[in-house]
Amino acid sequence: xxxxxxxxxxxxxxxxxxxxxxxxxxxxxxxxxxxxxxxxxxxxxxxxxxxxxxxxxxxxxxxxxxxxxxxxxxxxxxxxxxxxxxxxxxxxxxxxxxxxxxxxxxxxxxxxxxxxxxxxxxxxxxxxxxxxxxxxxxxxxxxxxxxxxxxxxxxxxxxxxxxxxxxxxxxxxxxxxxxxxxxxxxxxxxxxxxxxxxxxxxxxxxxxxxxxxxxxxxxxxxxxxxxxxxxxxxxxxxxxxxxxxxxxxxxxxxxxxxxxxxxxxxxxxxxxxxxxxxxxxxxxxxxxxxxxxxxxxxxxxxxxx
Amino acid sequence: xxxxxxxxxxxxxxxxxxxxxxxxxxxxxxxxxxxxxxxxxxxxxxxxxxxxxxxxxxxxxxxxxxxxxxxxxxxxxxxxxxxxxxxxxxxxxxxxxxxxxxxxxxxxxxxxxxxxxxxxxxxxxxxxxxxxxxxxxxxxxxxxxxxxxxxxxxxxxxxxxxxxxxxxxxxxxxxxxxxxxxxxxxxxxxxxxxxxxxxxxxxxxxxxxxxxxxxxxxxxxxxxxxxxxxxxxxxxxxxxxxxxxxxxxxxxxxxxxxxxxxxxxxxxxxxxxxxxxxxxxxxxxxxxxxxxxxxxxxxxxxxxxxxxxxxxxxxxxxxxxxxxxxxxxxxxxxxxxxxxxxxxxxxxxxxxxxxxxxxxxxxxxxxxxxxxxxxxxxxxxxxxxxxxxxxxxxxxxxxxxxxx
Numbered sequence: 001x002x003x004x005x006x007x008x009x010x011x012x013x014x015x016x017x018x019x020x021x022x023x024x025x026x027x028x029x030x031x032x033x034x035x036x037x038x039x040x041x042x043x044x045x046x047x048x049x050x051x052x053x054x055x056x057x058x059x060x061x062x063x064x065x066x067x068x069x070x071x072x073x074x075x076x077x078x079x080x081x082x083x084x085x086x087x088x089x090x091x092x093x094x095x096x097x098x099x100x101x102x103x104x105x106x107x108x109x110x111x112x113x114x115x116x117x118x119x120x121x122x123x124x125x126x127x128x129x130x131x132x133x134x135x136x137x138x139x140x141x142x143x144x145x146x147x148x149x150x151x152x153x154x155x156x157x158x159x160x161x162x163x164x165x166x167x168x169x170x171x172x173x174x175x176x177x178x179x180x181x182x183x184x185x186x187x188x189x190x191x192x193x194x195x196x197x198x199x200x201x202x203x204x205x206x207x208x209x210x211x212x213x214x215x216x217x218x219x220x221x222x223x224x225x226x227x228x229x230x231x232x233x234x235x236x237x238x239x240x241x242x243x244x245x246x247x248x249x250x251x252x253x254x255x256x257x258x259x260x261x262x263x264x265x266x267x268x269x270x271x272x273x274x275x276x277x278x279x280x281x282x283x284x285x286x287x288x289x290x291x292x293x294x295x296x297x298x299x300x301x302x303x304x305x
Numbered sequence: 306x307x308x309x310x311x312x313x314x315x316x317x318x319x320x321x322x323x324x325x326x327x328x329x330x331x332x333x334x335x336x337x338x339x340x341x342x343x344x345x346x347x348x349x350x351x352x353x354x355x356x357x358x359x360x361x362x363x364x365x366x367x368x369x370x371x372x373x374x375x376x377x378x379x380x381x382x383x384x385x386x387x388x389x390x391x392x393x394x395x396x397x398x399x400x401x402x403x404x405x406x407x408x409x410x411x412x413x414x415x416x417x418x419x420x421x422x423x424x425x426x427x428x429x430x431x432x433x434x435x436x437x438x439x440x441x442x443x444x445x446x447x448x449x450x451x452x453x454x455x456x457x458x459x460x461x462x463x464x465x466x467x468x469x470x471x472x473x474x475x476x477x478x479x480x481x482x483x484x485x486x487x488x489x490x491x492x493x494x495x496x497x498x499x500x501x502x503x504x505x506x507x508x509x510x511x512x513x514x515x516x517x518x519x520x521x522x523x524x525x526x527x528x529x530x531x532x533x534x535x536x537x538x539x540x541x542x543x544x545x546x547x548x549x550x551x552x553x554x555x556x557x558x559x560x561x562x563x564x565x566x567x568x569x570x571x572x573x574x575x576x577x578x579x580x581x582x583x584x585x586x587x588x589x590x591x592x593x594x595x596x597x598x599x600x601x602x603x604x605x606x607x608x609x610x611x612x613x614x615x616x617x618x619x620x621x622x623x624x625x626x627x628x629x630x631x632x633x634x635x636x637x638x639x640x641x642x643x644x645x646x647x648x649x650x651x652x653x654x655x656x657x658x659x660x661x662x663x664x665x666x667x668x669x670x671x672x673x674x675x676x677x678x679x680x681x682x683x684x685x686x687x688x689x690x691x692x693x694x695x696x697x698x699x700x701x702x703x704x705x706x707x708x709x
Contacts, residue, residue, distance in 0.1 A: 115623035193391035196358050201405035202450070215395040 053281065065271050082271035083279070086260070092271070092276045094249065096283075099137050102252055103232045106171035110228050113172065114179030115221065119209055121180065122187035123195070133184065144237060152241055162247040170238055172247035175228050182227075184218035184304050187213065191244030203292035229287055233280075252278050306492055307369035307382075307459040309355060309364055310336045310468035315363035316516070324350040326516040327364070328592045332494060337486050339495045343539070343646035347516035348496045349464055355386050355494060356462050360611050369459060373584050379408075379540045384453035385462040388672055389469065392437040392452075398424075398582070399433040402451050411664060423451040426485070441473045460492040467502065477599065487555075496504075500540050504528070512536050520705075521574050534698035535639040537588050537691055543625055544643065546665040547635040549695060552580045557690075560631040564608045564687055574702020577692055585701065586635055588691035591625065594667030596675065597682035607684040615664075619671065626667045634663040639698045 058084050059067055061075035065176070086092045121133045151170065152161070160166030190213060198208045236254040244251050251259075258281060259271045310334040316325040326346040332338045340348040353359040355366055357378035365498075366373050373381050393401050397421055406416045424430050427447040438571050446466065452463055467475045467482075483506060486493055497503055503510045504524040512519040512535070520532040524540075531537035537545050550559035571577050599607055611632065618625035627641055634640070665681055675681050692701040700708045 115679070191389065191391065193387045193389055194393065196378075197387060197391035197452075198393070198404075199358070199378045200356065200385045201456075202408040207408075212393055215393075218395075281610070 014073050014115075034091050045118070056256065056274050056281070057278050060271055060278050062271055062274075064270050079100060082269070085269060085278040086272045086279065090260050090276060092253070092256055092274055092279055095251050096251060096255045096279065098164070099233060099253040100231075100283075101287055102167050102171065105164075106175070107170045107225060107228045109168065110175040110179055111170040111225055113232050114176050114182055114224075115214065116209070117176070118180045118183035119187050119213060122184040130142060133180075136177050136180045140181060141174050144174065148241055155242055164250060164251060167239060167242050167252075170242060171235070174235075174238065175231065179228065183220055187219055190216050190254040218294070226288060226291050230284060230290070230298045233284060243295070306334050307535050308332060308336075308367075308681055309492060309494065311351070311364065311366040312367070312593055313364035314351070314354060314361060316347065316354060316359060317542070319561065320536070324516050325614070327356070328518055329518070330511060330521065332492060335492055335507060337489045337493045337495065337508045338508045339497060339503040340513060341497055341500055341503040341510055341539075342513035343642070344498055344517075345515075348498075348513050348515040350460050350516075351513070352385075352464055352494060352496045354661060355460075356383060357381050362464075366516065374430040378470065380478055381634075382455045383460045383462055384458040386449050386453050386466045388465040390437075390449040391447055392445060394437055397428060397434050398440070398448050398451075401437070401448055402455050404665050405452065406560055407454050411519040413443060419457070423454045426454065426488075428450050441675070442470055443478065446470060446478065446533065450482075454485075454489070458491070460494065463493065465497050466495075468499070475502075475676045483505060501542060503601060504540065506677065510540075512539060514639075516540075531704065532700055532705060533639065533693065533701050534586060534588070534637055534693045534700075535643065537693070538643040539646075541590060541592075543591045543666040543668065545691065547586055547588050547637075547640055547693075548632050548663065548665075549584055550587045550632075552577075552585055552692075554581060555682045557585075557586065562630070563611050564610070564685060564690070566690065567606050567688055570690070574692065575707055577701050580701065584695050585700070586637060586695050588693065589665075589685060590667045590689060590691075591668040592668060593686040593689045594626075594683045595686075596669040596673035597684045599670050599672050601623070606687050607633070608687050609682055609684050611680060611682050612665075612667075614675055614681050616675055617675060620669055623668050624671050624673060624675060626669055626681065628665055628667070629662045630660065630665055632663055633661040637693075637698050 028115045053060065055071075058075060061078045066075060117136070121129060121136075155161050155170065157164045158166070160169065194216065195208050195213060198212045203212065235252075236255065236258070239252045239255050240258075241253065243255065257273065260276055261268050311328050311330040312329040314325055314330075315323065324504050326353055328347075329692070330338075330351075338476060342348050350359060354361050355368075357373065357376060361374050366385065368381055393404065394402065402423060403416050403421045406419065420433075421430075423434055427450060429444065429447055429451060430439060432444060434446075434545070437448065440448065446469070449466065467478050470478060479502060486506075495502075495506060497506075503526075507524055509521055510524050510527055511521040514535050520527060520536045522530075527536060527540045531540060538547065544589050548559045550557040557564050594608075612626075612628040614626050616627040618627070633643075654696075669675065669683070673681075693699065694701060
């Protein structure tokens with residue numbers, strides 16, 4: 001649910017620029033038709049994304065009868081009862097804190113390790129460079145389901161089953177392939193002469209990376225951070241394997257939400273479920289808005305000629 | 306400050322390409338040395354080896370009295386100005402200038418003093434708080450210079466620092482660079498492919514071709530006494546005219562012209578007499594021509610040649626007169642390399658003339674008011690003819706070649 005509601009946002013953003021670029025090449029009348037069509041498509045897409053979120057949000061104010069009565073009707077009165085129930089009774093508050101902790105350390109670790117690995121793979125020539133890179137990339141093709149049982153056994157052997165540390169480490173490993181793949185391509189586009197200038201100025205390799213190259217890679221870093229935060233926030237499969245039922249106080253948000261619908265059986269608290277969903281969506285929208293403003297193009301402008 | 310000495314320096318890239326071949330070069334303390342040559346001649350590679358950005362495949366590089374072959378760039382106490390400036394985009398001008406000093410743990414007051422001093426020297430006082438993106442090309446270039454200056458290094462290395470500026474700015478920056486060198490007196494190695502820059506900036510100029518040193522000398526000596534065909538054709542604009550000619554007892558004959566050679570030339574160029582009755586390559590600088598009508602008075606040693614003008618380039622004070630002569634272009638490998646360099650990357654940059662003709666250029670005073678398709682009588686200063694061996698391309702009678 002959250003996945004489908006968040007991701008089209010990102011693709012919707014890139015679409016107008018694409019159509020505009022394509023439009024430049026064709027004659028004027030074509031441009032007009034095409035740009036009109038693309039606006040229609042974008043509007044439809046926007047509705048497809050916004051309406052379900054809105055509906056989820058409104059449903060959290062309804063009662064069970066209202067939800068099953070007329071799905072399109074507005075709630076009769078706007079009370080925060082369901083939100084309170086979700087926060088307290090379904091322990092969404094607790095789970096959200098767990099999620100925030102796990103995603104924070106997971107993303108931070110992924111970005112730190114991923115950017116360092118990507119930089120070295122993109123910029124230094126050494127035997128085995130290509131092999132390491134390809135091994136990272138092959139991780140992209142590996143379905144997570146195949147790895148679940150060995151993963152469970154390894155984490156169990158390490159004594160990390162049912163701990164946040166275990167989940168964070170698995171998240172990092174899980175997110176690294178795409179992060180390295182993306183950032184290596186990004187680092188390759190940055191001008192080499194700036195790194196050389198830093199070396200002449202007296203930087204070590206480490207300092208060159210952290211003080212010169214990383215700031216220049218900010219747009220790429222932010223894009224991939226958003227991607228990782230969303231991915232790890234929405235992760236459900238890994239937590240249910242690695243944080244089993246006996247450590248319910250360690251659960252993350254997705255487990256908590258699923259629990260509302262599964263545990264309650266026939267007496268499911270649907271308004272509570274929608275309230276919990278809304279609570280899970282809101283932080284992601286906030287993260288997205290904050291970070292998206294930081295993506296500025298042309299951060300390297302002025303570096304070279 | 307320090308001298309820089311290169312002894313038999315080689316650079317072999319993976320795949321066996323030899324970018325620099327046995328380069329011997331001595332750059333004196335405080336000297337402004339320009340490395341010049343066509344693209345791909347190894348001049349930038351040589352500079353980057355001095356900087357420590359490229360490994361040295363063979364030979365030794367000394368800076369001061371230390372061998373620096375295995376020293377990392379930061380320990381060589383040199384500063385470099387890059388062709389594309391390579392400023393740190395996320396730092397202000399001030400931070401850009403101070404960065405290298407901070408890394409060297411210099412006291413804050415000293416950093417401040419040097420940054421302000423350099424900013425004043427380069428006229429950057431008003432821009433210290435700006436980021437590079439908010440600067441013009443010329444200002445960025447000056448920041449790049451400033452970053453080198455504040456370090457007060459033993460040597461400056463500059464890799465085509467002016468090539469990204471527009472023509473007018475380039476000329477004024479060239480003058481500023483000259484002043485700066487006068488003032489600071491720091492040993493400077495400067496790489497360029499622009500021979501005008503090389504002539505105007507260098508105390509001495511080092512001409513490279515295919516990674517091999519051709520000649521190192523003062524700009525005037527390079528112009529007056531080039532050691533071979535390549536140097537002769539590369540230095541000077543417009544380029545020297547070449548033709549294959551027969552040397553006879555009292556002069557040279559080519560196309561339908563016959564130019565007398567003053568007796569002094571034979572004494573000045575030992576070995577020239579051996580070529581009598583044989584073919585050699587003759588070079589004539591465009592500036593050694595003059596319109597016969599405006600060349601009254603100095604006729605001694607000036608030979609007249611009538612030509613038909615095909616194109617004129619008016620430069621205000623002078624006119625470049627392009628005309629064809631009835632002789633095939635010189636096919637020596639150096640001459641071909643020069644033609645290729647002039648044409649850029651395109652395989653066939655110049656118009657085919659056909660029929661065994663070659664295009665010459667004469668630079669005459671604008672008073673001559675010559676127009677295309679006119680007949681014109683030119684005079685040639687026969688004292689300044691250059692003679693090259695048709696096989697080796699070496700200048701006949703040049704001291705370096707006579708000894709060898």
